[in-house]
Amino acid sequence: MASSSSLWLIPFLFLSLTERCFGRPFYPLPSKMIDGTRQPLQTFRPYNIAHRGSNGEIPEETAAAYMKAIEEGADFIETDILASKDGVLICFHDVTLDATTDIANHKKFVDRKRTYEVQGENVTGWFIVDFTLEELKSLRVNQRYKFRDQQYNACSLLWEEFLDRGESYFGLGVLDHWDLLRSPSLESPLVLCFDRWLSAIDREETLPPEDIILGRAAWQGQLGKNTLSRVLERGKFSIITFEEFISIALDAERVVGIYPEIKNPVLINQHVKWAGGKKFEDKFVETLKKYGYKGSYLSKDWLNQPVFIQSFAPTSLIYISSLTDLPKIFLIDDVTIPTQDTNQSYWEITSDSYFEFIKDYVVGIGPWKDTIVPVIDNYLMTSTDLVAKAHSHDLQVHPYTFRNENQYLHCDFHQDPYVEYDYWLNKIKVDGLFTDFTGSVHRFQDWTNPPLPKDDNNAATLLHKIGMMLSSYGKV
Ligand SMILES: *[C@@H]1O[C@H](CO)[C@@H](O)[C@H](O)[C@H]1NC(C)=O
Numbered sequence: 001m002a003s004s005s006s007l008w009l010i011p012f013l014f015l016s017l018t019e020r021c022f023g024r025p026f027y028p029l030p031s032k033m034i035d036g037t038r039q040p041l042q043t044f045r046p047y048n049i050a051h052r053g054s055n056g057e058i059p060e061e062t063a064a065a066y067m068k069a070i071e072e073g074a075d076f077i078e079t080d081i082l083a084s085k086d087g088v089l090i091c092f093h094d095v096t097l098d099a100t101t102d103i104a105n106h107k108k109f110v111d112r113k114r115t116y117e118v119q120g121e122n123v124t125g126w127f128i129v130d131f132t133l134e135e136l137k138s139l140r141v142n143q144r145y146k147f148r149d150q151q152y153n154a155c156s157l158l159w160e161e162f163l164d165r166g167e168s169y170f171g172l173g174v175l176d177h178w179d180l181l182r183s184p185s186l187e188s189p190l191v192l193c194f195d196r197w198l199s200a201i202d203r204e205e206t207l208p209p210e211d212i213i214l215g216r217a218a219w220q221g222q223l224g225k226n227t228l229s230r231v232l233e234r235g236k237f238s239i240i241t242f243e244e245f246i247s248i249a250l251d252a253e254r255v256v257g258i259y260p261e262i263k264n265p266v267l268i269n270q271h272v273k274w275a276g277g278k279k280f281e282d283k284f285v286e287t288l289k290k291y292g293y294k295g296s297y298l299s300k301d302w303l304n305q306p307v308f309i310q311s312f313a314p315t316s317l318i319y320i321s322s323l324t325d326l327p328k329i330f331l332i333d334d335v336t337i338p339t340q341d342t343n344q345s346y347w348e349i350t351s352d353s354y355f356e357f358i359k360d361y362v363v364g365i366g367p368w369k370d371t372i373v374p375v376i377d378n379y380l381m382t383s384t385d386l387v388a389k390a391h392s393h394d395l396q397v398h399p400y401t402f403r404n405e406n407q408y409l410h411c412d413f414h415q416d417p418y419v420e421y422d423y424w425l426n427k428i429k430v431d432g433l434f435t436d437f438t439g440s441v442h443r444f445q446d447w448t449n450p451p452l453p454k455d456d457n458n459a460a461t462l463l464h465k466i467g468m469m470l471s472s473y474g475k476v
């Protein structure tokens with residue numbers, strides 16, 4: 001029957017729509033807004049801020065890294081905002097694409113390298129401001145650190161190049177699987193995973209057996225469909241826009257905050273121009289407003305769509321204060337690094353008088369953690385008074401960055417990241433922290449500081465509320 005067969009199609013249509021969810025227009029789903037049906041943001045314990053998503057596991061600042069962070073219990077997903085050549089706000093950490101994308105393997109971009117002065121230093125590379133959104137979307141994002149899971153990395157050889165090079169080595173022709181590889185469900189240009197294989201041949205190195213088998217099989221047209229799809233799975237994560245990032249937070253089943261940084265505003269405003277003389281900061285705030293972000297810290301509007309705006313540039317934060325009362329966090333770098341716009345020293349910007357000045361614009365600071373507790377020979381020294389000083393000015397403290405791996409854990413923590421989280425949350429008493437491993441922080445907090453049962457509107461809840469009120473008094 002015609003009608004029943006078309007009914008069958010509906011779930012599939014739906015599936016394909018959700019799968020392509022980043023292609024649809026971005027607006028918050030009405031069913032997920034405001035009315036209290038979503039689990040609210042927790043505000044009774046320090047914030048778990050997922051630094052560039054769950055980038056301990058998945059390449060940073062990708063949709064997959066952010067969705068993983070939400071699944072693992074992040075209160076906030078953190079991102080860095082830069083801009084493309086055509087003025088689209090993009091989630092990406094470095095001003096150049098070199099370290100975390102496969103750009104080096106895109107022949108058509110070889111002559112796009114530039115040298116620009118960034119914070120007083122000449123930097124050479126492929127700058128994000130020299131690429132349009134469409135060009136950026138053709139790249140794939142790689143894991144930044146070699147000691148983290150590499151399975152999601154881009155395969156760095158274009159299909160055409162693979163064929164060229166393979167022919168010159170072996171005199172072999174086009175594969176039997178050409179049609180499959182050309183399947184319209186795959187993105188073009190096809191990027192394959194034979195980079196290690198071919199570059200090892202270039203260097204006449206011995207190859208891992210799996211690569212030899214894969215490479216030979218590919219050349220002889222013997223790759224099974226499963227192997228091929230496993231190969232093609234790699235390198236599927238692309239750069240996302242600020243709007244796509246926001247839609248991930250708004251589409252979450254519970255309230256998840258966002259924590260975007262206005263990254264390198266000086267460089268962006270030098271290189272990217274918007275209509276009507278608008279600045280990077282204007283576009284940034286416009287985007288937040290477009291998606292309904294508004295209200296001061298802990299206001300009803302803010303609790304519905306929580307956000308902290310962060311920047312290392314005081315000028316940007318002060319300017320943005322004139323555009324929105326959303327809470328802002330002033331990032332503070334290492335003691336040797338001056339502010340990127342006002343060239344002020346660390347000591348100047350952490351003085352009592354500066355905190356007194358900046359607290360009119362920001363609700364907290366985000367310091368590099370070694371400035372709170374200095375480290376010598378991988379051992380912690382006595383902590384500075386930075387947290388006490390900030391708290392005395394009613395400023396929150398959200399230090400960065402916490403990473404579970406041994407090479408980041410100071411000897412005091414006996415190679416146990418939970419000991420480090422315990423130290424910072426319970427001894428130093430920070431108000432939130434940026435972590436590459438949101439899942440670990442979430443588990444630690446659930447074990448040591450669990451939420452009260454949701455519908456438990458009884459004496460215990462009341463006591464807890466009174467306790468919270470008293471402790472916030474105690475802080476002032
Ligand atoms: C960067 O390079 C340009 C051109 O070579 C030079 O004039 C400038 O002084 C350099 N700037 C720095 C900070 O080294």
Ligand SMILES: *[C@@H]1O[C@H](CO)[C@@H](O)[C@H](O)[C@H]1NC(C)=O
Nearest residue numbers: 119120338339342343344345
């Ligand atoms: C920044 O300040 C330092 C120390 O006061 C000074 O030596 C340097 O020239 C300044 N740099 C700029 C770009 O103003």
